[in-house]
Amino acid sequence: MKKNSFTTLVTLIAALGGFLFGFDMAVVSGIIDPVRTQFALSSSQEGWFVSCALLGCIAGVAFSGYLSDKIGRKKVLFIAAILFLVSAACFSFSNAYPLMIAFRIMAGMGVGVASNISPLYISELAPAKSRGRLVTFYQLAITIGILCAYVSNLFLQRYSAGHSPEGLLGWLFVTEVWRGMFLVGVIPAAAFFLLLTIVPESPRWLARYGRDTEALSILTKMNGEQLAKEELASIKAISNTTGSSSELWKSPLLKLLILATVLTALSQFSGINAVIYYGPTILKEAGIITNEALLYQVILGAANMIFTFIAIWKVDSLGRRPLYLTGSICAAIALSLTGLCFLNNITGWWMLACISLFLLFFAFSLGPLKFVIATEIFPTHVRGTALSICILTMWVSDWIVNLLFPILRDQIGIGATFFIFAGCCVVSYLFARKNLFETKGKTLEEISLTINPASK
Structure with missing residues (x-):
């Protein structure tokens, strides 16, 4: 196998962790209402059902970085695949609320592990000249996973409306279609597990x-x-020349950790998850008919995926810093225009265009580059731990946004809320302009020497 083909194949297999990340987090949007109705969930039980996976994410991130430094990246990716596979299969056949919660937490653990180790693994295998593009494949895989979840949910919803329930398949895909929506996740999870058998361990971990x-x-x-x-x-x-992971809490690595975590948090505070998860609500407020909420989720998911190709195309030629600065300030402009549309009752397709512009600018900058930057600026002996902290920051930031968006929407209005998101993008631009340095074309070791010349 040619070397470029080998690298691409391994990258695509590792990126399946991102696909499962996106699929698992998005598929829930189609099962909330039927599960709430079937199990007569109270509002607090519904909230716990939706948010409990976050606990699993945090737990997965917490142990995966340390574990990957000890036993290797590949073994921990296997753990993620097993978590995805078992949780998808068992959740689909659960008939008790506590069991459903347990398997949602397990699924969240799989998401946490994959969100941490998949981009880390890709960055350590990728050649310097194409590392940005290959790590960005992980972000693309997330968007494809989200889109596939939306399409799968829409297809099964329409399938159930036109077929009669017969046998086990009828029960899964017609009578209680939400079970079939989640069971679909078994297919990519099983493929991930099997394909991992042919990928190598990280050469940097082996050399260490x-x-x-x-x-x-x-x-x-x-x-x-x-x-x-x-x-x-x-x-x-x-x-x-490197020492223990405790160096992460000392200069110059501490400065890098602050850089990566702040950029990660501000990326999420741009409001991307509010747009993805609350898309139908926002589109309804925008005056666009949303009788088929799942269909409009497919549209938003497709836009998010397509725009990510810009990052893959340009991240290694233009560089990380120019893309990040351009994307963050343009995202702020798009969010401000969206806020103005709401405040001035400019609805319909003008509003949709502004939201789509935000997705465009996010998809080639704030979205993928947080992974690229966090996976390449740290030396090998602390990379797993550092990335764990960054990904944990991402999940906590997501939780804050998902918690506050409905409150801000109802208290100050969607228009003002979008201006807050725009302000976060401006802060991200200013912070990156002052602190973010360029790393394109350099090996991970060259970056380490640039950061810490004493290690020469």
């Missing part, structure tokens, strides 16, 4: 633990023999 022969073999498949030897020598030179 003295398994140089294995690391060289993997690097050779990706870069050719000569470049592989040079890169392994560079990896070993850095690994021989």
